[in-house]
Amino acid sequence: MKIIAFAGSNSKKSINKELVTYVAHLFEGHEIEVLDLNDFPLPIFGVDLEAEIGIPSIVTDFASKISSADFIVCSLAENNGSYNAAFKNLYDWVSRIPNRKVFDDKPLLLMATSPGGRGGQSVLSAASERFPRDGAQLLGCFSLPNFNENFNPTKGILDHTLLKELKQTLTEVNNQLKK
Template identity: 55%
Template sequence: MTKKIIAFGASSSKNSINKQLATYAASQFENTEVEVLDLNDYEMPIFSLDRESENGIPELAKDFYNKLGTADLIIISFAEHNGAYTTSFKNIFDWTSRINSKNFQQKQTLIMATSPGPRGGASVLEIAKNRFPFQGAEIKGSFSLPSFGENFDKEKGITNEKLKSELFEIIQSIEL
Protein backbone atom coordinates (compact mmCIF):
# COMPACT_ATOMS: atom_id res chain seq x y z
CA MET A 1 0.00 0.00 0.00
CA THR A 2 1.37 3.42 -0.97
CA LYS A 3 2.12 5.68 1.95
CA LYS A 4 1.10 9.34 1.91
CA ILE A 5 3.27 12.34 2.74
CA ILE A 6 1.81 15.77 3.41
CA ALA A 7 4.50 18.43 3.01
CA PHE A 8 4.44 22.20 3.34
CA GLY A 9 6.51 25.25 4.02
CA ALA A 10 5.21 27.05 7.11
CA SER A 11 5.11 30.35 5.25
CA SER A 12 2.69 32.28 3.06
CA SER A 13 5.43 33.46 0.73
CA LYS A 14 4.59 32.67 -2.90
CA ASN A 15 8.30 31.88 -3.47
CA SER A 16 8.84 30.14 -0.16
CA ILE A 17 12.28 28.59 0.17
CA ASN A 18 10.85 26.46 2.97
CA LYS A 19 8.16 25.07 0.67
CA GLN A 20 10.95 24.25 -1.82
CA LEU A 21 12.90 22.43 0.89
CA ALA A 22 9.85 20.50 2.17
CA THR A 23 8.91 19.49 -1.38
CA TYR A 24 12.48 18.37 -2.07
CA ALA A 25 12.63 16.30 1.12
CA ALA A 26 9.27 14.65 0.35
CA SER A 27 10.46 13.74 -3.14
CA GLN A 28 13.36 11.75 -1.68
CA PHE A 29 11.05 9.08 -0.25
CA GLU A 30 10.38 6.10 -2.51
CA ASN A 31 6.97 4.59 -3.29
CA THR A 32 4.98 7.39 -1.71
CA GLU A 33 2.19 9.72 -2.69
CA VAL A 34 3.16 13.33 -1.92
CA GLU A 35 0.70 16.17 -1.45
CA VAL A 36 2.24 19.62 -1.04
CA LEU A 37 0.02 22.11 0.76
CA ASP A 38 0.13 25.89 0.32
CA LEU A 39 -0.73 27.88 3.43
CA ASN A 40 -2.28 30.55 1.21
CA ASP A 41 -5.10 28.09 0.56
CA TYR A 42 -5.91 28.13 4.29
CA GLU A 43 -6.04 31.84 5.03
CA MET A 44 -8.53 32.50 7.82
CA PRO A 45 -9.44 35.25 10.26
CA ILE A 46 -6.90 35.67 13.03
CA PHE A 47 -7.74 33.22 15.80
CA SER A 48 -9.55 34.55 18.87
CA LEU A 49 -11.90 33.01 21.39
CA ASP A 50 -14.47 35.68 20.51
CA ARG A 51 -14.39 34.73 16.82
CA GLU A 52 -14.66 31.07 17.70
CA SER A 53 -17.67 31.60 19.97
CA GLU A 54 -19.38 33.87 17.40
CA ASN A 55 -18.66 31.90 14.22
CA GLY A 56 -17.28 28.51 15.20
CA ILE A 57 -14.15 26.94 13.75
CA PRO A 58 -13.60 27.89 10.09
CA GLU A 59 -14.08 25.16 7.49
CA LEU A 60 -10.54 25.81 6.23
CA ALA A 61 -9.16 24.85 9.66
CA LYS A 62 -11.16 21.64 9.54
CA ASP A 63 -9.92 20.98 5.99
CA PHE A 64 -6.28 21.48 7.03
CA TYR A 65 -6.71 19.27 10.10
CA ASN A 66 -8.34 16.55 7.98
CA LYS A 67 -5.50 16.74 5.42
CA LEU A 68 -2.97 16.11 8.21
CA GLY A 69 -5.08 13.13 9.25
CA THR A 70 -4.57 11.48 5.84
CA ALA A 71 -0.77 11.48 6.16
CA ASP A 72 1.58 8.70 7.12
CA LEU A 73 4.30 11.35 7.39
CA ILE A 74 4.08 15.13 7.73
CA ILE A 75 7.03 17.20 6.53
CA ILE A 76 7.13 20.84 7.63
CA SER A 77 9.85 23.33 6.82
CA PHE A 78 9.62 26.49 8.90
CA ALA A 79 10.28 30.02 7.85
CA GLU A 80 11.51 32.06 10.79
CA HIS A 81 9.98 35.47 11.47
CA ASN A 82 11.57 37.29 14.38
CA GLY A 83 12.83 34.02 15.85
CA ALA A 84 9.48 32.19 15.79
CA TYR A 85 6.70 30.79 13.56
CA THR A 86 5.24 32.88 10.76
CA THR A 87 1.86 34.42 11.50
CA SER A 88 0.27 32.39 8.69
CA PHE A 89 1.41 29.10 10.22
CA LYS A 90 0.66 30.13 13.81
CA ASN A 91 -2.90 31.06 12.88
CA ILE A 92 -3.57 27.69 11.24
CA PHE A 93 -1.85 25.97 14.17
CA ASP A 94 -4.07 27.85 16.66
CA TRP A 95 -7.31 27.13 14.79
CA THR A 96 -6.56 23.41 14.31
CA SER A 97 -5.64 23.05 17.98
CA ARG A 98 -9.25 24.03 18.77
CA ILE A 99 -10.40 20.95 16.86
CA ASN A 100 -7.97 18.73 18.76
CA SER A 101 -5.12 19.83 21.03
CA LYS A 102 -3.17 16.96 19.45
CA ASN A 103 -3.55 18.62 16.06
CA PHE A 104 -0.75 16.50 14.53
CA GLN A 105 -2.77 13.37 15.38
CA GLN A 106 0.20 11.20 16.47
CA LYS A 107 1.62 11.34 12.93
CA GLN A 108 5.28 10.80 12.14
CA THR A 109 6.72 14.25 11.53
CA LEU A 110 9.93 15.55 9.98
CA ILE A 111 10.57 19.15 10.95
CA MET A 112 12.94 21.34 8.99
CA ALA A 113 13.88 24.97 8.50
CA THR A 114 15.94 27.03 6.14
CA SER A 115 16.79 30.69 5.73
CA PRO A 116 19.06 32.87 3.64
CA GLY A 117 21.33 33.25 6.68
CA PRO A 118 23.84 30.96 8.36
CA ARG A 119 21.57 29.86 11.23
CA GLY A 120 19.04 28.20 8.91
CA GLY A 121 15.99 28.94 11.04
CA ALA A 122 17.56 27.34 14.13
CA SER A 123 15.41 29.31 16.60
CA VAL A 124 12.03 28.36 15.13
CA LEU A 125 13.19 24.78 14.65
CA GLU A 126 14.05 24.57 18.35
CA ILE A 127 10.62 25.95 19.28
CA ALA A 128 8.88 23.34 17.11
CA LYS A 129 11.09 20.51 18.38
CA ASN A 130 10.10 21.31 21.97
CA ARG A 131 6.42 22.12 21.33
CA PHE A 132 5.19 19.66 18.73
CA PRO A 133 5.32 16.47 20.81
CA PHE A 134 2.71 18.10 23.09
CA GLN A 135 0.60 18.71 19.97
CA GLY A 136 0.63 15.06 18.91
CA ALA A 137 3.62 15.05 16.55
CA GLU A 138 5.87 12.02 16.62
CA ILE A 139 9.09 13.78 15.65
CA LYS A 140 11.27 11.49 13.55
CA GLY A 141 13.97 14.04 12.79
CA SER A 142 14.87 17.67 12.46
CA PHE A 143 17.05 19.32 9.86
CA SER A 144 18.32 22.83 9.32
CA LEU A 145 19.63 24.07 5.98
CA PRO A 146 21.70 27.23 6.47
CA SER A 147 22.37 29.78 3.73
CA PHE A 148 19.69 28.50 1.36
CA GLY A 149 20.99 30.39 -1.69
CA GLU A 150 24.43 28.82 -1.33
CA ASN A 151 23.29 25.28 -0.49
CA PHE A 152 20.19 24.65 -2.62
CA ASP A 153 19.48 24.58 -6.34
CA LYS A 154 15.94 24.31 -7.75
CA GLU A 155 16.92 21.49 -10.12
CA LYS A 156 19.53 19.68 -8.02
CA GLY A 157 18.17 20.20 -4.51
CA ILE A 158 20.71 20.37 -1.70
CA THR A 159 24.12 20.99 -3.24
CA ASN A 160 26.24 20.81 -0.09
CA GLU A 161 27.16 17.10 0.12
CA LYS A 162 27.57 17.07 3.91
CA LEU A 163 24.13 18.63 4.46
CA LYS A 164 22.56 16.41 1.79
CA SER A 165 24.00 13.35 3.50
CA GLU A 166 22.67 14.55 6.86
CA LEU A 167 19.13 14.86 5.46
CA PHE A 168 19.33 11.50 3.67
CA GLU A 169 20.38 9.82 6.91
CA ILE A 170 17.25 11.20 8.60
CA ILE A 171 15.07 10.15 5.65
CA GLN A 172 16.47 6.61 5.70
CA SER A 173 15.72 6.32 9.42
CA ILE A 174 12.00 7.00 8.88
CA GLU A 175 9.95 3.87 8.32
CA LEU A 176 6.90 4.30 6.14
Protein backbone atom coordinates (compact mmCIF):
# COMPACT_ATOMS: atom_id res chain seq x y z
CA MET A 1 0.00 0.00 0.00
CA LYS A 2 1.27 3.46 -0.87
CA ILE A 3 0.60 6.10 1.77
CA ILE A 4 0.79 9.81 0.99
CA ALA A 5 1.04 11.93 4.13
CA PHE A 6 1.07 15.69 4.43
CA ALA A 7 0.42 18.49 6.86
CA GLY A 8 -1.93 21.29 5.91
CA SER A 9 0.72 23.78 6.97
CA ASN A 10 3.57 25.69 5.39
CA SER A 11 5.49 26.20 8.63
CA LYS A 12 9.06 24.97 8.36
CA LYS A 13 8.70 23.74 11.96
CA SER A 14 5.18 22.40 11.54
CA ILE A 15 3.91 20.42 14.49
CA ASN A 16 1.28 18.95 12.17
CA LYS A 17 4.04 17.67 9.89
CA GLU A 18 5.69 16.06 12.93
CA LEU A 19 2.40 14.39 13.86
CA VAL A 20 1.53 13.24 10.34
CA THR A 21 5.04 11.83 9.80
CA TYR A 22 4.89 9.96 13.11
CA VAL A 23 1.43 8.51 12.45
CA ALA A 24 2.13 7.57 8.82
CA HIS A 25 5.15 5.56 9.95
CA LEU A 26 2.97 3.59 12.38
CA PHE A 27 1.63 1.87 9.24
CA GLU A 28 4.67 -0.39 9.03
CA GLY A 29 5.63 -2.27 5.91
CA HIS A 30 4.10 0.20 3.47
CA GLU A 31 5.55 2.73 1.06
CA ILE A 32 5.28 6.15 2.71
CA GLU A 33 5.82 9.51 1.07
CA VAL A 34 5.57 12.64 3.21
CA LEU A 35 4.82 15.77 1.20
CA ASP A 36 5.78 19.28 2.27
CA LEU A 37 3.47 22.13 1.21
CA ASN A 38 6.55 24.32 0.84
CA ASP A 39 7.40 22.25 -2.24
CA PHE A 40 4.18 23.52 -3.86
CA PRO A 41 4.44 27.34 -3.86
CA LEU A 42 1.55 28.96 -5.66
CA PRO A 43 0.10 32.39 -6.38
CA ILE A 44 -3.11 33.12 -4.52
CA PHE A 45 -5.98 31.48 -6.38
CA GLY A 46 -8.45 33.67 -8.20
CA VAL A 47 -10.66 33.04 -11.21
CA ASP A 48 -9.08 35.96 -13.07
CA LEU A 49 -5.60 34.56 -12.47
CA GLU A 50 -6.76 31.08 -13.51
CA ALA A 51 -8.16 32.53 -16.75
CA GLU A 52 -4.86 34.29 -17.36
CA ILE A 53 -2.34 31.53 -16.53
CA GLY A 54 -4.36 28.32 -16.38
CA ILE A 55 -3.72 25.72 -13.72
CA PRO A 56 -0.03 25.71 -12.73
CA SER A 57 1.81 22.42 -13.30
CA ILE A 58 2.71 22.29 -9.61
CA VAL A 59 -1.01 21.89 -8.87
CA THR A 60 -1.31 18.89 -11.16
CA ASP A 61 1.92 17.54 -9.61
CA PHE A 62 0.29 17.61 -6.17
CA ALA A 63 -2.92 16.10 -7.55
CA SER A 64 -0.88 13.30 -9.16
CA LYS A 65 0.70 12.54 -5.78
CA ILE A 66 -2.77 12.25 -4.25
CA SER A 67 -3.90 10.02 -7.11
CA SER A 68 -0.89 7.75 -6.64
CA ALA A 69 -1.90 7.00 -3.05
CA ASP A 70 -3.79 4.00 -1.79
CA PHE A 71 -4.33 5.87 1.48
CA ILE A 72 -3.83 9.47 2.65
CA VAL A 73 -2.87 10.69 6.11
CA CYS A 74 -3.43 14.43 6.61
CA SER A 75 -2.92 16.62 9.65
CA LEU A 76 -4.26 20.16 9.42
CA ALA A 77 -2.90 23.26 11.07
CA GLU A 78 -5.55 25.56 12.46
CA ASN A 79 -5.13 29.27 11.90
CA ASN A 80 -7.80 31.46 13.50
CA GLY A 81 -10.21 28.54 13.60
CA SER A 82 -9.79 27.52 9.96
CA TYR A 83 -7.42 26.08 7.37
CA ASN A 84 -3.88 27.34 6.99
CA ALA A 85 -3.85 29.79 4.05
CA ALA A 86 -1.19 27.86 2.07
CA PHE A 87 -3.21 24.65 2.35
CA LYS A 88 -6.49 26.34 1.46
CA ASN A 89 -4.87 27.95 -1.56
CA LEU A 90 -3.52 24.60 -2.83
CA TYR A 91 -6.91 23.00 -2.12
CA ASP A 92 -8.64 25.72 -4.15
CA TRP A 93 -6.27 25.26 -7.08
CA VAL A 94 -6.65 21.45 -7.10
CA SER A 95 -10.44 21.83 -7.02
CA ARG A 96 -10.22 23.63 -10.37
CA ILE A 97 -8.75 20.65 -12.26
CA PRO A 98 -11.49 19.56 -14.68
CA ASN A 99 -13.26 16.27 -13.89
CA ARG A 100 -11.42 15.82 -10.61
CA LYS A 101 -12.32 15.63 -6.97
CA VAL A 102 -9.56 17.02 -4.76
CA PHE A 103 -8.98 13.71 -2.93
CA ASP A 104 -9.72 11.48 -5.92
CA ASP A 105 -11.99 9.15 -3.89
CA LYS A 106 -9.09 8.01 -1.70
CA PRO A 107 -9.41 6.76 1.90
CA LEU A 108 -8.15 9.36 4.35
CA LEU A 109 -7.21 9.65 8.01
CA LEU A 110 -7.78 13.24 9.11
CA MET A 111 -5.91 14.73 12.05
CA ALA A 112 -5.01 18.04 13.65
CA THR A 113 -2.83 19.22 16.48
CA SER A 114 -2.13 22.55 18.10
CA PRO A 115 -0.27 23.94 21.10
CA GLY A 116 -3.65 24.67 22.69
CA GLY A 117 -6.16 22.53 24.50
CA ARG A 118 -8.61 22.12 21.62
CA GLY A 119 -6.12 20.41 19.31
CA GLY A 120 -7.42 21.94 16.10
CA GLN A 121 -11.05 20.93 16.68
CA SER A 122 -12.44 23.80 14.59
CA VAL A 123 -10.44 22.92 11.48
CA LEU A 124 -11.18 19.20 12.00
CA SER A 125 -14.87 19.96 12.10
CA ALA A 126 -14.72 22.05 8.93
CA ALA A 127 -12.60 19.47 7.08
CA SER A 128 -14.64 16.45 8.15
CA GLU A 129 -17.69 18.23 6.73
CA ARG A 130 -15.98 19.41 3.51
CA PHE A 131 -13.48 16.74 2.50
CA PRO A 132 -15.99 13.93 1.77
CA ARG A 133 -17.71 16.24 -0.72
CA ASP A 134 -14.35 16.57 -2.47
CA GLY A 135 -13.60 12.88 -2.79
CA ALA A 136 -12.17 11.89 0.60
CA GLN A 137 -13.36 8.60 2.03
CA LEU A 138 -12.98 9.70 5.63
CA LEU A 139 -11.97 6.65 7.68
CA GLY A 140 -11.18 8.36 10.96
CA CYS A 141 -10.26 11.54 12.81
CA PHE A 142 -7.78 12.23 15.57
CA SER A 143 -6.99 15.40 17.50
CA LEU A 144 -3.88 15.91 19.59
CA PRO A 145 -4.29 18.83 22.01
CA ASN A 146 -1.40 20.55 23.80
CA PHE A 147 1.17 19.30 21.31
CA ASN A 148 4.21 20.56 23.21
CA GLU A 149 3.22 18.66 26.36
CA ASN A 150 1.81 15.56 24.65
CA PHE A 151 4.34 14.80 21.89
CA ASN A 152 8.01 13.99 21.79
CA PRO A 153 9.84 13.64 18.44
CA THR A 154 11.52 10.38 19.46
CA LYS A 155 8.86 8.88 21.75
CA GLY A 156 5.71 10.03 19.94
CA ILE A 157 2.52 10.64 21.90
CA LEU A 158 3.26 10.81 25.61
CA ASP A 159 -0.24 10.97 27.10
CA HIS A 160 -1.47 7.39 27.59
CA THR A 161 -5.14 8.24 27.09
CA LEU A 162 -4.42 10.05 23.82
CA LEU A 163 -2.12 7.26 22.66
CA LYS A 164 -4.86 4.71 23.38
CA GLU A 165 -7.32 6.88 21.42
CA LEU A 166 -4.92 7.06 18.46
CA LYS A 167 -4.33 3.29 18.51
CA GLN A 168 -8.09 2.67 18.55
CA THR A 169 -8.52 5.04 15.61
CA LEU A 170 -5.72 3.29 13.70
CA THR A 171 -7.29 -0.13 14.41
CA GLU A 172 -10.61 1.12 13.00
CA VAL A 173 -8.86 2.64 9.97
CA ASN A 174 -6.92 -0.57 9.30
CA ASN A 175 -10.12 -2.60 9.52
CA GLN A 176 -11.78 -0.33 6.95
CA LEU A 177 -8.74 -0.46 4.66
CA LYS A 178 -8.95 -4.27 4.62
CA LYS A 179 -12.57 -4.26 3.39
